[in-house]
Amino acid sequence: MNKKAAHPLHYAVRLWFIVICLGQSIFAYYILMQYYRNTALGDLEKWNNVNPHFYDKSDLTGNIIFGLHVALAAVITILGPLQLVPSLRARVPRFHRISGRVYIASAFLVSVAGIYLTWVRGAVGGPVMQVMISANAAIILICAYFAIRSAMERRFKVHQQWAVHLFLGMSGVWMFRVFLMLWLLIHRAPVGFDPKTFTGPFLTVLAVSVYIMPQAIAAWYFGVRGSGPAYQRTVFATFLTLVSLGMAVGSFAATMGMWMPRVME
Numbered sequence: 146m147n148k149k150a151a152h153p154l155h156y157a158v159r160l161w162f163i164v165i166c167l168g169q170s171i172f173a174y175y176i177l178m179q180y181y182r183n184t185a186l187g188d189l190e191k192w193n194n195v196n197p198h199f200y201d202k203s204d205l206t207g208n209i210i211f212g213l214h215v216a217l218a219a220v221i222t223i224l225g226p227l228q229l230v231p232s233l234r235a236r237v238p239r240f241h242r243i244s245g246r247v248y249i250a251s252a253f254l255v256s257v258a259g260i261y262l263t264w265v266r267g268a269v270g271g272p273v274m275q276v277m278i279s280a281n282a283a284i285i286l287i288c289a290y291f292a293i294r295s296a297m298e299r300r301f302k303v304h305q306q307w308a309v310h311l312f313l314g315m316s317g318v319w320m321f322r323v324f325l326m327l328w329l330l331i332h333r334a335p336v337g338f339d340p341k342t343f344t345g346p347f348l349t350v351l352a353v354s355v356y357i358m359p360q361a362i363a364a365w366y367f368g369v370r371g372s373g374p375a376y377q378r379t380v381f382a383t384f385l386t387l388v389s390l391g392m393a394v395g396s397f398a399a400t401m402g403m404w405m406p407r408v409m410e
């Protein structure tokens with residue numbers, strides 16, 4: 146890559162990654178405290194601090210699948226960013242390979258468990274949100290398949306691209322919470338959706354933006370990062386910097402307004 150031309154993009158990508166690492170660490174901490182800790186203490190009723198149907202005494206299968214889903218959610222949220230750190234891949238390739246297998250297996254399981262929770266147990270948000278989150282699951286399954294296949298075929302450039310697509314798919318749920326909280330922070334009210342039914346145009350736009358659009362944005366990045374006119378890299382860098390700032394503020398809002406209050410309960 147031309148170092149001089151890549152300058153703004155170089156810093157924008159690093160800023161984005163630092164924000165993601167910090168924001169997802171807090172999300173992982175929340176999952177550990179809210180689900181691992183309460184489960185270890187035998188306090189399963191506390192799952193319902195978040196939503197009254199997460200622990201349902203009359204639905205053993207649903208409880209197990211939900212428990213599996215959130216258990217893997219923490220694994221994914223911790224391992225995902227680590228897989229993308231170049232120095233870790235270079236210095237401890239064995240860690241990258243083992244953790245990569247765990248990550249891919251978790252991707253399959255979390256998505257299948259998520260599909261069960263969405264369609265069998267029933268999630269908040271109605272049919273539109275059900276279809277949206279299922280699209281996210283499909284994206285994860287496809288990217289996980291191609292990421293592992295290209296790694297096994299030792300096509301590492303292709304593998305790297307699929308891995309980034311997979312990471313973005315896996316980060317969709319985190320981004321949904323972060324940008325929802327950013328929106329609520331800006332408007333100080335649930336504008337564009339009904340908080341009781343969790344339906345409305347804003348949520349549809351948000352779901353498309355965090356579950357589907359990042360795939361196109363990643364393709365855009367791979368298109369401009371090494372070739373094409375320098376101004377395209379500057380446009381992308383500006384866009385990514387704005388997204389990162391939104392993510393940083395949204396992460397702060399999600400931490401203070403959603404995750405910490407639940408963990409403190």
Ligand code: HEM
Nearest residue numbers: 195218256259260262263267268269278279281282315318
């Ligand atoms: C891949 C990364 C994912 C992570 C990190 C993740 C994380 C979580 C967490 C932490 C919860 C508990 C709610 C909370 O405390 O905020 C949850 C619930 C849930 N997740 Fe996931 N999830 C992921 C993917 C998916 C996918 C792909 C689907 C659907 C196909 C899905 C469907 C659900 C459903 C239905 C619930 C219950 C929420 C409800 O009933 O409204 N998740 N997830």
